[in-house]
Amino acid sequence: MVPFRHLALSSAAAALLLAACASDGPPAPPAAPEPSVMHAQLLEDVRILAADDMQGRDTGSPGGAMARAYIIGRLESLGVVAPPMGREQPWEMQGRTREGPKTFNGVNIIGVIPGTRVTDKYIVVTAHYDHVGTNDGQVFNGADDNASGVATMLALAADLKRQAPEHSVFIVAVDGEERGLLGAKHFVEAPPVPLTSISMNLNFDMTARAETDGKLWVTGTYQNPNLRPILELIPANGSVALAFGKDTPQDTGEDNWVDASDHAAFYHAQIPFLYLGVNYHPDYHRPSDDFERITPSVFISATELSIVSFRALDRALDR
Numbered sequence: 146m147v148p149f150r151h152l153a154l155s156s157a158a159a160a161l162l163l164a165a166c167a168s169d170g171p172p173a174p175p176a177a178p179e180p181s182v183m184h185a186q187l188l189e190d191v192r193i194l195a196a197d198d199m200q201g202r203d204t205g206s207p208g209g210a211m212a213r214a215y216i217i218g219r220l221e222s223l224g225v226v227a228p229p230m231g232r233e234q235p236w237e238m239q240g241r242t243r244e245g246p247k248t249f250n251g252v253n254i255i256g257v258i259p260g261t262r263v264t265d266k267y268i269v270v271t272a273h274y275d276h277v278g279t280n281d282g283q284v285f286n287g288a289d290d291n292a293s294g295v296a297t298m299l300a301l302a303a304d305l306k307r308q309a310p311e312h313s314v315f316i317v318a319v320d321g322e323e324r325g326l327l328g329a330k331h332f333v334e335a336p337p338v339p340l341t342s343i344s345m346n347l348n349f350d351m352t353a354r355a356e357t358d359g360k361l362w363v364t365g366t367y368q369n370p371n372l373r374p375i376l377e378l379i380p381a382n383g384s385v386a387l388a389f390g391k392d393t394p395q396d397t398g399e400d401n402w403v404d405a406s407d408h409a410a411f412y413h414a415q416i417p418f419l420y421l422g423v424n425y426h427p428d429y430h431r432p433s434d435d436f437e438r439i440t441p442s443v444f445i446s447a448t449e450l451s452i453v454s455f456r457a458l459d460r461a462l463d464r
Contacts, residue, residue, distance in 0.1 A: 146290050146350045146406050146422065146429075147323055183300050184445050190219065190296035191353065191444075194274070195288035195436045202287060203278025204240070204251045204321045212274050216254050216295065216318045225256035225302050225316055228337045232256070236331040240324030243280075251275070251320035253328045255337065256302065262311035263463050267342055269315045270455070271329060271407045272298040272349040273322030283432040289423070290434060291322070293353035297448045304452050311459045312344060319407050322350075329407035333414045344462050345372075346411035346418040347455060353444040355423045360388035361447045363454075364402045364420040367392040368412065372419060375461045376454055383446035387454070399425065419458070421451055 193199075193215060200208030217232060234253040239246050254274070260266075272294035276287030286292075295318055302316050315337065321327030336343065355361055366373035366389050379387055391402040403409065408418040428434040 146402075147326065183303060184441070186303070187296050187300050187445065187448055188439075188441055190299055191288055191292045191439065192436045194292035194295060195286040195434075197284050197286065199286070201278035201285040202274060202276045204249045204275045204324050204327070206278055208278070209251075209275055209320065213252055213254060213318075213320075216274060216299075219299050220254070220256045220302065220316065223299070223303050223306050225258060225306065228255055228257045228315070230255070230337045234332065234335070236321075236328065238321065238327045238331060240321060240327050242324070249321055249324050249327060251324075251328050251331075253320055253332055254318040256316040257337075258302065258305045258310060258314040258316065260311050260313035261309050263344070264313055265342060266344045266463055267313045267315050267338060268310070268344055268455075268459060268462070269317060269332075269346045269411070270298055270301060270349070271317045271319050271332075271346060273319040273328065273407055275320050275323055275328075277323050277430065285430070285432050286435050288434050288436045288439060289351045289353045289426070290429060291350050292436075293351060293439070293444065294349035294422070297349045297352045297451050300448050301452050301455055312462060322407050326407055326410050329410035333410045333416075340414060340416060343411075343416050345369075345458065346408050346416055347458065348406055348408035348411075348418065348420045349422065349451060350406040350420065351422040351429075352447045352451060353423065353439045354426045354428075355385045355447045356440055356443045357424045357426045359384055359386060361385050361421055361423060361450050362391055362402070363387050363389050364392045364405075364422075365408065365412070365418045368403070369417045369419070372417065372458065375457050379450065379453055379457060382450045382453070384443060385446040385450055387450060421454065423447065
């Protein structure tokens with residue numbers, strides 16, 4: 146997440162979702178996935194992306210290239226194919242640094258999963274893989290910001306390969322978020338399909354540390370009120386529950402997240418969006434945002450909620 150000053154579904158859950166599709170009444174709340182080997186991989190993805198040898202994953206850095214190679218390998222191991230435009234979407238844009246503006250060369254990573262019902266409409270799932278790099282000899286590992294969001298997105302991709310989505314889906318690991326949402330802006334400016342074919346953006350940024358308030362925040366339902374009823378019936382999972390807000394005119398400063406992450410690029414392109422992420426915590430944008438600070442059970446619960454949220458949106462959109 147940029148500083149505010151810069152402004153596997155279980156068979157039971159799958160059956161519940163399919164039953165809701167066939168019903169003429171209101172949709173039943175989706176159930177959470179059951180524990181699986183997904184959990185071990187989820188934690189391993191964060192551990193690797195937030196390791197010291199990734200050097201804080203700054204855009205254009207050797208550590209950023211290492212993170213990109215790892216994510217590409219994960220997508221390919223899952224069988225998530227590249228779109229016709231290619232797996233990598235390079236870009237060159239001017240972004241911010243502590244010293245002032247600088248030109249960055251970044252690379253978005255794109256995978257596509259075909260849908261079964263709405264094949265010509267896409268849900269774009271994003272999570273930025275870059276972080277702020279190093280400063281004064283200290284590595285800012287960005288375990289929560291945003292190795293966690295990338296890991297959640299990869300867990301969703303794995304779930305979608307086990308059970309295909311209804312909409313076609315772009316899985317996009319975005320670069321340059323910390324430098325001004327650069328990769329997301331480029332994706333919207335040069336999308337793999339016309340913007341009119343994008344049903345919505347679902348953005349994951351900081352999904353691990355929900356123990357701060359027990360909430361996985363959903364930002365964007367004020368701007369897209371039709372999306373809120375789709376998620377309101379989803380129950381808490383373990384110690385984590387969905388919460389709605391941080392998107393109204395009354396939410397100011399650091400309490401308004403409408404422009405706080407990559408979803409902002411889609412919002413300003415008039416594409417419906419939702420942002421899922423946890424609240425700020427003391428390790429945010431500090432060298433202490435390390436893998437060891439994550440409580441596995443909390444992160445797993447938040448990721449399962451994220452997957453169930455996607456499934457609910459996928460089921461309800463374009464009906």
